[in-house]
Amino acid sequence: MAKTVREPRQVRSIEKKNRIIRAGYELFSDIGYHNANTALIAKRAGVSTGIVYGYFRDKKDILREVTAIYMDKITQPVFELFSELTSPADAAASIPAVVDIVLKAHKENSGIHEALHSLTHTDPDINAAFIKLEDDITLKIAARLTELGVLNEDANEKVHFAMDILQSFAHEYVYDHHEYIDYDRLKFLVIRTLTALMGIPHGKPTE
Amino acid sequence: MAKTVREPRQVRSIEKKNRIIRAGYELFSDIGYHNANTALIAKRAGVSTGIVYGYFRDKKDILREVTAIYMDKITQPVFELFSELTSPADAAASIPAVVDIVLKAHKENSGIHEALHSLTHTDPDINAAFIKLEDDITLKIAARLTELGVLNEDANEKVHFAMDILQSFAHEYVYDHHEYIDYDRLKFLVIRTLTALMGIPHGKPTE
Amino acid sequence: MAKTVREPRQVRSIEKKNRIIRAGYELFSDIGYHNANTALIAKRAGVSTGIVYGYFRDKKDILREVTAIYMDKITQPVFELFSELTSPADAAASIPAVVDIVLKAHKENSGIHEALHSLTHTDPDINAAFIKLEDDITLKIAARLTELGVLNEDANEKVHFAMDILQSFAHEYVYDHHEYIDYDRLKFLVIRTLTALMGIPHGKPTE
Amino acid sequence: MAKTVREPRQVRSIEKKNRIIRAGYELFSDIGYHNANTALIAKRAGVSTGIVYGYFRDKKDILREVTAIYMDKITQPVFELFSELTSPADAAASIPAVVDIVLKAHKENSGIHEALHSLTHTDPDINAAFIKLEDDITLKIAARLTELGVLNEDANEKVHFAMDILQSFAHEYVYDHHEYIDYDRLKFLVIRTLTALMGIPHGKPTE
DNA sequence: GATGAATGAGTATTCATTCAT
DNA sequence: TATGAATGAATACTCATTCAT
Numbered sequence: 001m002a003k004t005v006r007e008p009r010q011v012r013s014i015e016k017k018n019r020i021i022r023a024g025y026e027l028f029s030d031i032g033y034h035n036a037n038t039a040l041i042a043k044r045a046g047v048s049t050g051i052v053y054g055y056f057r058d059k060k061d062i063l064r065e066v067t068a069i070y071m072d073k074i075t076q077p078v079f080e081l082f083s084e085l086t087s088p089a090d091a092a093a094s095i096p097a098v099v100d101i102v103l104k105a106h107k108e109n110s111g112i113h114e115a116l117h118s119l120t121h122t123d124p125d126i127n128a129a130f131i132k133l134e135d136d137i138t139l140k141i142a143a144r145l146t147e148l149g150v151l152n153e154d155a156n157e158k159v160h161f162a163m164d165i166l167q168s169f170a171h172e173y174v175y176d177h178h179e180y181i182d183y184d185r186l187k188f189l190v191i192r193t194l195t196a197l198m199g200i201p202h203g204k205p206t207e
Numbered sequence: 208m209a210k211t212v213r214e215p216r217q218v219r220s221i222e223k224k225n226r227i228i229r230a231g232y233e234l235f236s237d238i239g240y241h242n243a244n245t246a247l248i249a250k251r252a253g254v255s256t257g258i259v260y261g262y263f264r265d266k267k268d269i270l271r272e273v274t275a276i277y278m279d280k281i282t283q284p285v286f287e288l289f290s291e292l293t294s295p296a297d298a299a300a301s302i303p304a305v306v307d308i309v310l311k312a313h314k315e316n317s318g319i320h321e322a323l324h325s326l327t328h329t330d331p332d333i334n335a336a337f338i339k340l341e342d343d344i345t346l347k348i349a350a351r352l353t354e355l356g357v358l359n360e361d362a363n364e365k366v367h368f369a370m371d372i373l374q375s376f377a378h379e380y381v382y383d384h385h386e387y388i389d390y391d392r393l394k395f396l397v398i399r400t401l402t403a404l405m406g407i408p409h410g411k412p413t414e
Numbered sequence: 415m416a417k418t419v420r421e422p423r424q425v426r427s428i429e430k431k432n433r434i435i436r437a438g439y440e441l442f443s444d445i446g447y448h449n450a451n452t453a454l455i456a457k458r459a460g461v462s463t464g465i466v467y468g469y470f471r472d473k474k475d476i477l478r479e480v481t482a483i484y485m486d487k488i489t490q491p492v493f494e495l496f497s498e499l500t501s502p503a504d505a506a507a508s509i510p511a512v513v514d515i516v517l518k519a520h521k522e523n524s525g526i527h528e529a530l531h532s533l534t535h536t537d538p539d540i541n542a543a544f545i546k547l548e549d550d551i552t553l554k555i556a557a558r559l560t561e562l563g564v565l566n567e568d569a570n571e572k573v574h575f576a577m578d579i580l581q582s583f584a585h586e587y588v589y590d591h592h593e594y595i596d597y598d599r600l601k602f603l604v605i606r607t608l609t610a611l612m613g614i615p616h617g618k619p620t621e
Numbered sequence: 622m623a624k625t626v627r628e629p630r631q632v633r634s635i636e637k638k639n640r641i642i643r644a645g646y647e648l649f650s651d652i653g654y655h656n657a658n659t660a661l662i663a664k665r666a667g668v669s670t671g672i673v674y675g676y677f678r679d680k681k682d683i684l685r686e687v688t689a690i691y692m693d694k695i696t697q698p699v700f701e702l703f704s705e706l707t708s709p710a711d712a713a714a715s716i717p718a719v720v721d722i723v724l725k726a727h728k729e730n731s732g733i734h735e736a737l738h739s740l741t742h743t744d745p746d747i748n749a750a751f752i753k754l755e756d757d758i759t760l761k762i763a764a765r766l767t768e769l770g771v772l773n774e775d776a777n778e779k780v781h782f783a784m785d786i787l788q789s790f791a792h793e794y795v796y797d798h799h800e801y802i803d804y805d806r807l808k809f810l811v812i813r814t815l816t817a818l819m820g821i822p823h824g825k826p827t828e
Numbered sequence: 829g830a831t832g833a834a835t836g837a838g839t840a841t842t843c844a845t846t847c848a849t
Numbered sequence: 850t851a852t853g854a855a856t857g858a859a860t861a862c863t864c865a866t867t868c869a870t
Contacts, residue, residue, distance in 0.1 A: 445743075446742060446743045448655065448743075449743070528741070528742035529742060531739075531742070532738075532739040532740070532741065532742045532743065533739070534735075534739065535653060535735040535736065535738070535739040536653050536655070536656075536739065545797055545799070548797070548799065549799060549801075552799070552801070553801065568803075568806050568810065570801045570802055570803075571802055571803060571806045571807045571810055572810065574793075574799065574802055574807070575790075575807060575810050575811070575814075578786075578789040578790065578793060579785075579786060579789065581789070582785040582786065582788070582789045583782075583785065586781075586785060589748075590752050590755070592752070592755065592756055592759070592777075592781065594756070594759070594760065594777045595759075595777055595778055595781055596775075596777075596778060599775050599778045600778045600781070600782060603775065603778055603779065603782050603818070603821060604782070606821055607782075607814060607817070607818060607821075610814070610817055611810070611814060614810060614813055614814075
């Protein structure tokens with residue numbers, strides 16, 4: 001007898017499933033995946049512990065859905081901004097805005113980001129989700145910037161690299177705090193670097 | 208009634224303590240800290256479970272020593288390279304070598320790196336160790352490059368940023384694999400960017 | 415994240431909680447608190463080890479409830495008898511009955527008494543419970559006997575002393591067995607002494 | 622191969638064995654039998670953990686010797702006092718002194734007394750030792766008082782009862798502290814009661 | 829005799845998952 | 850569908866005792 005997980009069609013059921021996902025999101029954010037036990041999730045969602053297994057195969061299944069939501073929250077604002085660009089000049093001018101958007105997204109989702117990121121090593125699913133996230137962002141934006149004529153060579157590599165830089169900076173900005181760093185200066189360097197990156201021509205470093 | 212942990216002085220004892228650390232290192236690398244239980248560590252080290260607590264206060268204590276070793280493995284080769292530089296030209300020319308060194312260190316310690324990094328969120332000690340690691344690297348290298356006349360302004364910010372870029376790239380290179388990325392091209396971009404970063408003058412991006 | 419302990423409202427749950435308490439009572443009686451492990455308690459109660467922690471915070475919590483029950487078993491019959499007294503003559507005549515009641519209570523609860531008593535030294539909670547037990551008995555009975563006009567001076571001291579004597583005798587009677595002692599004679603001495611004690615006037619021994 | 626426990630004949634060995642016993646005595650007094658582990662005992666005695674098992678079969682064996690010493694400390698002063706009595710008047714007058722001696726012995730050995738007493742339930746050996754202690758005291762003193770003409774009937778019962786009363790009072794005095802008790806008054810009652818006890822004639826309480 | 833490192837059985841507690849109602 | 854009581858496997862740590870040196 002294969003275990004059956006209800007696919008809720010009733011409105012009330014869908015609402016209940018969402019409550020569980022939201023509870024998971026909040027708890028994972030606050031105390032991390034391992035410290036958030038299913039009883040706690042059910043309680044916060046206002047449902048019984050048993051019914052959780054009516055909507056989700058197991059605890060990891062909740063994590064999967066939470067991850068999907070997180071991924072959306074992160075990508076949407078960036079995609080939105082890029083879809084509004086209409087010229088190469090626009091693109092160049094928008095870099096500071098992109099930096100701010102990414103920074104904001106990190107600040108608002110720092111808890112869940114950390115929780116998910118820390119599972120990357122032990123959980124192949126989560127790892128795959130993060131890789132897919134990067135794929136989506138990179139390919140979409142690279143295509144858009146190529147379309148706009150901003151990039152013509154190494155577009156994927158440049159966008160991917162830019163994304164790495166931004167993530168790294170955002171992480172630094174939100175979590176770590178080194179006293180000897182002037183974060184405004186660092187932000188300036190990031191913007192300069194990203195700007196330059198978009199214009200680096202093809203060639204070997206020794207050239 | 209303070210718990211006493213043997214500080215091994217005998218050669219055989221030191222050897223045994225090291226076996227336990229090595230077993231911890233390997234297990235944490237392979238399956239992560241949480242999945243590696245003390246019985247497993249003892250078994251892999253070829254000792255009894257009891258004696259583990261003769262050398263370590265608790266499981267976390269093993270982690271601490273493993274972390275220390277990891278930190279050393281990561282920093283030593285970089286410090287070595289920088290201590291050998293004698294001129295600004297040297298420094299510029301050494302960037303590809305630095306990239307290779309960091310890449311190599313990541314490749315060789317990928318498992319433990321991930322295991323430790325994933326504890327950063329939940330474990331303040333490990334988090335502090337990572338922050339300290341970054342502090343050490345940044346300040347030492349920034350001082351060295353200032354001394355050599357390579358950098359004169361925003362030295363800490365530039366070096367810290369460069370370090371972030373390198374880590375990010377190494378991580379990408381070792382763990383993720385995006386089919387659409389040409390990693391040689393990406394490496395070229397990284398080197399170019401680092402080279403440029405060392406020469407960015409003070410100023411605002413809007414200037 | 416306060417640990418939650420079910421407060422059972424369902425009849426079946428209450429019954430189950432009581433089964434666990436009873437199992438604890440019996441096991442502590444038979445083999446003492448330290449030798450009675452939670453698995454054994456669960457097994458004797460016919461439940462899983464896990465559910466024990468659904469009803470009790472920890473092992474000590476079971477002990478607490480067992481102690482409370484023991485205290486009740488000991489005090490109730492004594493209080494009952496004293497509440498039925500109506501005259502000083504009644505009180506004097508009831509002394510043999512009191513002795514028999516205390517003896518009976520000790521016989522029936524000898525195991526748990528010893529188990530609990532042996533924890534008095536190392537466990538402040540249990541110690542406090544025993545002290546409170548003595549307080550309750552002494553103060554209530556002293557008040558009653560004063561009210562009846564049996565005692566008018568040093569009431570607390572006399573009652574407390576009487577209680578000590580009775581406990582001591584009951585202990586002797588139940589646990590120890592010295593061949594050279596005629597326990598009927600000893601019982602006679604105890605009764606005589608208690609009777610006299612109730613009539614000792616104020617004064618110094620040298621008077 | 623029967624396990625061999627060395628019976629030390631050398632002066633140095635005897636001295637070492639005594640150091641272990643003393644260490645056990647102190648530790649059992651301070652933190653109780655169960656909290657005093659063999660490593661701690663060896664450390665305090667200034668010997669290795671291994672050699673402890675050269676002189677004692679097991680941990681309980683140390684306890685046995687510690688108990689013997691305790692028994693001596695308790696009985697000696699009482700025996701001494703009684704051996705000095707020469708007349709019935711002497712005996713009557715000495716009651717306050719006996720009370721003080723017992724009180725003093727309890728005060729000075731309260732730690733070990735509690736530690737040993739709490740083992741009475743779970744450890745038959747200790748229990749037997751306590752019973753034997755009572756036997757010795759009762760029989761010796763009863764014989765002496767009969768010899769002196771102080772007691773002629775129910776001597777064993779009377780002395781045993783007196784001993785119980787004294788122990789009970791000493792325990793009360795040293796460990797418990799009830800605010801509502803005037804301990805000087807209680808002491809007076811004890812002395813009065815003991816004095817009376819020595820003179821109670823044979824008979825039934827109903828007579 | 830003496831050392832102290834090594835052994836390994838023993839135990840309270842948690843929590844994802846199931847199931848009787 | 851829903852409940853929440855029940856399950857039981859899993860795990861860090863202690864300590865009396867042994868044994869190689």
